[in-house]
Amino acid sequence: MDAVSRPAVAELPVSDPVLIFALAMIAFLVAPLLFGRYRLPGIVGIILVGAAIGPNALGVLERDATIVLLGEVGLIYLMFVAGLEIDLDGFFEGVDRSVVFGLLSFLVPQAVGTVAGVAVLGLSIPAALLFASIFASHTLLAYPVVNRLGIATDEAMTATIGGTILTDTLALLVLAIVVASAEGALDAAFWAQLGVGLTLFFVGVWVLVPRIGAWFFRTVNEESYFEFLFVMSTLFVCAYLAELAGVEPIVGAFLAGLVLNRLIPAHGTLMNRIEFVGNALFIPFFLLSVGMLVDARAIAEGPRTLLIAGVLIVSVLATKFAAAWIAGRLYGYSADQVRGMFALSLGQAAAALAIVLIGFQVGIDGFDQEMVNAVVLMILAVSVISPAVMERAGKRIALAGERSDYDPADRAQRLLIPFADDSDNAEGLVDLALAIREPRASDPLRAVTVVEPGEGADARVARAEATLDRTAEYASGAEVPLKSGTRLNYNVASGIVNAAVENRASTVVIGWDGARSREQRVFGEVIDQVLRRTTQQVLVSRVREPLGTARELVVLFPPGIAHNAGFGEAVHTVKTLADRSGTRVRGVVVGDDPRRYERLFEGVEPEIAAGFEGVEDWKALLEVLRDDVSSRDLVVCLSARRGTVGWHPQLQTLPKSISTLVDGDFVVVYPASAERADDRRFLRLR
Known part of the structure; x- marks a missing residue:
């Protein structure tokens, strides 16, 4: 029997296909989890890992034909998912404001970026147009913050979300025109061919695909994976037809996502499969492929990469804020809403990566290794800035809004x-x-x-x-x-x-027994995970005595908790508990106006006798718990999940303080929040 040849594990770059795939899977697993601990998007982690193990650094993997192929598939898939996830209802709900902001958010960066590309970087006009389109689009990196804070229905946020359709579509059209011009003269024949091809393509896809899709989903009742295969067939056929029409395949992929948007429920099984396959496999391969293009040595050896990155970062910050400011003046938005629009439209990922990669592959003048490096640096910078600004502005928007009666x-x-x-x-x-x-x-x-x-x-x-x-x-x-x-x-x-x-x-x-655990942050590993991964109202309790024996219900209100999305439901729960146990409510408000909370409390059914008082700060609250609460009182604390409106760092240790200072029963009520933080969707780009 012949001996089986075994690959040499130590050989670099790795050539064994099984080991290549294994290394890729490890990168897709570890990088997002590691970067998530520092509140950075997983996409940045995979790009940086690709740069580290690619041919320009450690040389563990080559950017060979297989990586390139999977990367191109991932890019097409990424733009398709971006089209699927755009909120068409939000766009049409305030279509005039979405259109105006979308145009402003595209035209201002496009104009400024073109001038900067020519004047500062010395690019040709076509290359400068493509350079500007990199940041004229936007990816809603801060959208999870908006959703978690419950402000997605705010008028300014809706306009920003809806404007994504225009900015991304126009940026991709610039890409299509510049790439097409690089392969021929911009004469009348070119424009006629491009115009006719695009018209036939857009009209054909927009009219035929929804009809075919509706017929398929109505008539095909076979195994559910056939639905997924139909969607994939539609995606790649549209991408190929876009290429025939004279534009990049990603334009067809984006359009395919838009036309299938209404046929695929956002929270259905099919959408879950589409996102799962993309987030677990195709999109990470695209990000890994982009990372392999990055050359850290170029950053150290010459100033041009830093110059380009500086121009990109300054331009995107200035122009996106200018667009938000103009829209705010037109529609009378508050300063916080303007900052929120700026933060939400600041994010860059999907379209920016697509444009720079295609420009690099086609060989557009100036789109070289240094340009790729600079775009990665820009994405890293805005990935940090965008969610941070959105967090601050979003909380102020939420606090300024009024919650409807529950x-x-x-x-x-x-x-x-x-x-x-x-x-x-x-x-x-x-x-x-x-x-x-x-x-x-x-x-x-x-x-x-x-x-x-x-x-x-x-x-x-x-x-x-x-x-x-x-x-x-x-x-x-x-x-x-x-x-x-x-x-x-x-x-x-x-x-x-x-x-x-x-x-x-x-x-x-x-x-909860009140005991401290080895992995404890608030309650312990299990309860903390449940709180982090649910949006439902959660009651964490230590109940040892019959509820009917409670003398008084002492309800603690942290500052700002009234603006939490589920505050009304939480108050109703507390009042129902008081009604059933036959106890009077004593409200203790921390660092806020007790009369306001008393009015809010009275506005929720059922009617319960209650008295409210205020304490100056957290230290005063702990003194009340220690000195003025009896073992026969039932303590109820309204708390907030980390990152939601009403969250304060003191809430992390308050449950343990209550369990230590209070001999009787207690319940910590976490109101329902606006978004479930799903750990698996680390690559979502909206």
């Missing part, structure tokens, strides 16, 4: 109670859930226990089932049905989060 009838209540398999306080959690349950609610309570697989799992499942059986019997005494289940998951928090989604829970009631 109506319990607007949303069906569904309560989920996660138990540990050996829980000794299941009855207390059920009592709390029953106390906040709507009087006319028809849905049963839902209970779940998540058990980690492995040695002893059978015994833990048996204990969990016994606990759930006792809990169901206890709940039946109140004539309330309880549906329960046990699930296996290596991550307990993931099991709870998945159960909340599957049961469409509106509120999660979870217990």
Whole structure:
């Protein structure tokens, strides 16, 4: 038998296809997780890893034909997803303002960038036009901040989000014209051919694809992966037709995303598959491919890269702010709204990378290694600046807005109670859930226990089932049905989060013993993860005594919590708890006007006797908890998730302080927030 030849692991660059793929997968996994710890987009991490292991640095991998092919597929896929994720409803809702801001956000950077390209960098006019289009578009890197703060419906934010369609489309058209001109003269025949080709292409795709798509989704009932294959076929056919029309394939991919936008539900199974495949495989290969073009030695050896990066960064900051300022003056937006528009339109990623890469590959004058390096530096800079400015401005926008009165009838209540398999306080959690349950609610309570697989799992499942059986019997005494289940998951928090989604829970009631854990930040590893990965209202409780024995409900209001998206629902929950337990409410407001909170409190049903007082700061609040709260009082603290409106660093340690200073029961209520922070979608570019 012949000996099997084995590749030499130490050979560089790596040539074994299995090892190349393995290294790529490790980069896609580690880089976003590492950069996420420092609140930087995962795209930056993968680009920098590509630069480090590419031919211009360590030389671990070559940018060979396979990497180039996968990178081009990833670029096309990236622009397709960008088209799919654009909010067409938001665009048409305020179409006039979206169009005006979109034009301003494109024309101002395009004009200034063209002049800077010619005057400062010495580029030709076509190259300067392409240079300006790099930052004339924008990618909504700060959109997760907008969504988390609950200000996506703000008029200024809606105009900015809608304007993305125009800025990206116009920037890609500039790319198409410049690239086409590089391959021929800009004469009448060129413009006629380009005009006719683009018209036929746009009209054909815009008219035919939605009709074919609607017919396909109505008539094909086979395995669901056929839907995904249909979408992929449409994507790459449109990309190829764009090439035939004389423009870059990414224009066709972007248009394909726009025309399929309404046919693919934003939160459906098909969209999840599209994003999963793109975020896990295709888009990271594009980013890795771009990173391999970066040459860190060029930055150190000459000033031109830094000069280009400086021009890009200064230009994008100045022109995007100018566009936001002009729009703000036209429509009477506040200074914070202007700063929010600036921050949201400042982000650069998808279109910028596409334009510089294609310009480099086609050989446009001035689009060399140094230009690629400079664009990567610009993306890194705005990736830090854009979310940071949006965070500050967004919180002020949220604080300036008024929350509408909460109506319990607007949303069906569904309560989920996660138990540990050996829980000794299941009855207390059920009592709390029953106390906040709507009087006319028809849905049963839902209970779940998540058990980690492995040695002893059978015994833990048996204990969990016994606990759930006792809990169901206890709940039946109140004539309330309880549906329960046990699930296996290596991550307990993931099991709870998945159960909340599957049961469409509106509120999660979870217990905490007050003990400090090794991985503790607020409560401990499991509860902290649940809070971070859910948007539902969450009640974290330590309930040892019957709720009816409480003398008074002491409710703590941190400063700014009233502007939280779920504040009304949280107040309704607290008042329902007070009503069911027959206790009077004593509101303690930290660093804010207690009369304002009293008015807000009275505006939510049911009617409850309450008195409000204010304390100056957090230190004074801890003194109240230590000296003026009895073991017979039930303490309820309204808190906020990290990064949402109303968050203060003191809220991280407040639960532990309450558990130490208060001998009685307490509940920490986290109002529903606007966005679920899904760890898997690290590459989302909106």
